[in-house]
Amino acid sequence: MESMLLSNVARFWFAIPLIIAISLVYAATRHELMEPILIHAWRIAVWIVSFMAIVFAILLAVETIWL
Amino acid sequence: MPKQNTAPQLPRHGNHTNQKTDLFAPVDVDLRDPLVATFLAWLWPGAGHLYQQRYGKAILFMACILSIFFFGFAIGGGRVVYASWKKEDRRLPYLCQLCIGAPALPALVQNYRVTRGRTALFNGVMAPPRHVNPEHRDELAEWHEKYQFELGTVFTMIAGLLNVLAIYDAGAGPVFTPPDTKRDKPPPPEANDR
Numbered sequence: 001m002e003s004m005l006l007s008n009v010a011r012f013w014f015a016i017p018l019i020i021a022i023s024l025v026y027a028a029t030r031h032e033l034m035e036p037i038l039i040h041a042w043r044i045a046v047w048i049v050s051f052m053a054i055v056f057a058i059l060l061a062v063e064t065i066w067l
Numbered sequence: 068m069p070k071q072n073t074a075p076q077l078p079r080h081g082n083h084t085n086q087k088t089d090l091f092a093p094v095d096v097d098l099r100d101p102l103v104a105t106f107l108a109w110l111w112p113g114a115g116h117l118y119q120q121r122y123g124k125a126i127l128f129m130a131c132i133l134s135i136f137f138f139g140f141a142i143g144g145g146r147v148v149y150a151s152w153k154k155e156d157r158r159l160p161y162l163c164q165l166c167i168g169a170p171a172l173p174a175l176v177q178n179y180r181v182t183r184g185r186t187a188l189f190n191g192v193m194a195p196p197r198h199v200n201p202e203h204r205d206e207l208a209e210w211h212e213k214y215q216f217e218l219g220t221v222f223t224m225i226a227g228l229l230n231v232l233a234i235y236d237a238g239a240g241p242v243f244t245p246p247d248t249k250r251d252k253p254p255p256p257e258a259n260d261r
């Protein structure tokens with residue numbers, strides 16, 4: 001049986017514009033100059049992607065093992 | 068009289084003439100009239116910052132927030148932003164979408180017209196569904212089937228919520244945070260500084 005998670009991977013592309021916008025806007029509320037905004041935004045984006053990857057891995061493991 | 072950013076005073080690190088060590092240090096921001104800036108920031112994302120002549124952030128907020136909003140609006144077929152207070156279709160996501168200001172305001176006009184029996188303008192864009200019956204296949208169900216309705220709703224809601232951050236930034240200035248990693252910390256004061 002095909003994994004439901006993997007069959008919906010295409011929808012993850014929708015997360016990219018969201019991650020970019022959220023990182024930039026959030027970072028812009030923490031700094032005034034463009035350079036620290038971009039540095040902070042990059043860190044937030046990496047953090048979000050890492051968090052999503054961990055959750056994805058956990059869900060995939062749960063689906064593979066128990067479902 | 069122009070109001071300065073009243074952000075809490077954080078310790079300033081290192082030599083202030085050195086750009087590298089001051090990268091994350093608080094800077095003074097002229098907020099002009101914060102109430103006017105707050106209203107403009109709500110009315111159109113980035114407009115409050117334009118009024119304050121903070122052009123870089125104005126463009127950033129406008130580009131990020133409006134692109135997310137209109138992208139969600141487009142994938143939702145122009146149907147995801149509508150106001151409805153009917154018992155069977157209370158559109159709570161609109162409260163988040165309304166935080167983006169003018170781009171979501173036509174929904175109020177459309178709701179006003181539709182609830183008074185008039186025809187919706189602009190081919191029904193931002194108008195509430197005409198027939199809502201959760202027990203049968205209604206117009207709302209068709210929208211869910213035809214468009215990326217949930218995704219469009221999420222995108223437009225997030226755009227509205229992001230504008231709340233931009234509104235706060237226009238009204239009170241940035242919430243400066245001290246460096247959070249070892250790499251950003253400036254070098255310790257030298258012995259001859261004492």
